[in-house]
Amino acid sequence: MPDAIDLEVVRQMLPTTPYGTGVREIRPPVQFNDDAFEGMLARDPNDHEVWGIAYNGKSRPERQRFTIAHELGHFILHRSRQQSFNCDKQSVHTGIDTLRDIEREADDFASNLLMPGDLLRAWISSQRIDFHVLGDIAKRFQVSLEALCIRYIKFTTERAILVYWDNGYVKYEWRSGSARRTRARIRRNGDPAEPPLGTLAADASITQEWDGTEMSAAIWCPEEAQHMKLREFKHTFGARDRVLTLLLLESAEPRSWDRSWQDEESFDSFDQFVTNGQLPDRR
Structure with missing residues (x-):
């Protein structure tokens, strides 16, 4: 089986779990091309049992994947707080405490989802580390080298x-x-x-x-x-x-x-x- 988590399976699965209580569907993610835009999670104003995800189609595929995982994090952790989440590229660094906290929590969730700690710990403990090794692991997880390195630092x-x-x-x-x-x-x-x-x-x-x-x-x-x-x-x-x-x-x-x-x-x-x-x- 591939090492990369299947986000499509997670998206479809969530409404059937306790984490999707009250939600019938999370629609397939859609592209939204805007340089200032990174991602969005929003409830359908006409059907409160439906949520949707959008992502920046101009980003690299690895970044798009991280953004979708980030929005799934908002869905699980924060959707009871507000009806929509608009995530620009600087949202974590705005200085607004509440916004900064929830964006970091969604980033933490995405990192854990896309780069499972048990696999990463096993891989990095069995070999001498360099950027070649970390780059190969990033490819296996289908994430960017930067995201993988941040995750590596933790483990x-x-x-x-x-x-x-x-x-x-x-x-x-x-x-x-x-x-x-x-x-x-x-x-x-x-x-x-x-x-x-x-x-x-x-x-x-x-x-x-x-x-x-x-x-x-x-x-x-x-x-x-x-x-x-x-x-x-x-x-x-x-x-x-x-x-x-x-x-x-x-x-x-x-x-x-x-x-x-x-x-x-x-x-x-x-x-x-x-x-x-x-x-x-x-x-």
Whole structure:
């Protein structure tokens, strides 16, 4: 059986489960081509037992797939709150607490649905990680490399940091649990931060490094000892103004006085969904 979850089966299944109570149908997703639009979930104003999903047809297929899963997350988690959800590309970063929270919850749900943790954990624990390995896993799940890397950060036992750069400035930084416990974080040289000198991320002549380049961890992380090493990976997207950096650091002992990592644990909304056995068997 394919590793990728069949979203069409999930869509058709949901109204027959406790998570679809009061709903007769979720209509097949439809395209809506608008650069500012990412996705939408809405109740039919003429038939309250019917909901519909729309997605940006201009997006890459992997992004369309994530968007549909995201809207299914809204259906399960949030439809009792409002009649429609309009998800633009910046909705998570609006600064409006309620909107930001529900968008992040829907993103968490989509990640869990499309990239099951049991499979991912088994695959990443059995081999040495590089962008080739993560890219292959992304293809198996039919998701983007970026989405897979974010998911990887949550499940890896390695000290790992993922950084997304937009026009030369950091847009987000994700740290694995072991990276947080050892206080590993990237050097901040401004607000927003730029890549540190001497790194692949700072070298515009290097667009891809999927095998990894070893260097002193202190170049990236100011609290790391000089003898510590890391491997830096780089992926430049087609537009060349967006870059993904993955840092895999040597292991280190947790710094027991630092408890800030505990505040960054996120709730897996999808885990609650699958607890009751509502997900179709993927084996």
